[in-house]
Amino acid sequence: MWKRFTLLWSLVRGDARRLWFALRHPAAPVWLKVGTALIVLYVISPIDLIPDVLPVIGVVDDLILVPLAIRFLLDRLPPEIAAAAARGATARASMRRR
16 A cells, blocks of 8 residues: 555656646746646645545545646646656656765
8 A cells, every 4th residue: 555655656746846847948838837826726725626624535635636637737738848847857856866
């Protein structure tokens, strides 16, 4: 079970890193910036799809919806921005490992 959580965390962390590099790309589309801002607003907003006061379900919806939204944005990137973001994210990750 912990292996699954570790795998999920590494995927989300990698996707978030790719999204960060895609946002910083000079040719980043406006919809990418708006979509990322909406994801951030959803995370920090007290209004959720399922309220956080519910013991487990309230937090689980954030843990599921946010990675899905990030992946949705990344899947719709133009190929040149996606490639540049992937190169930047892998270069940054390899520098941290040293």
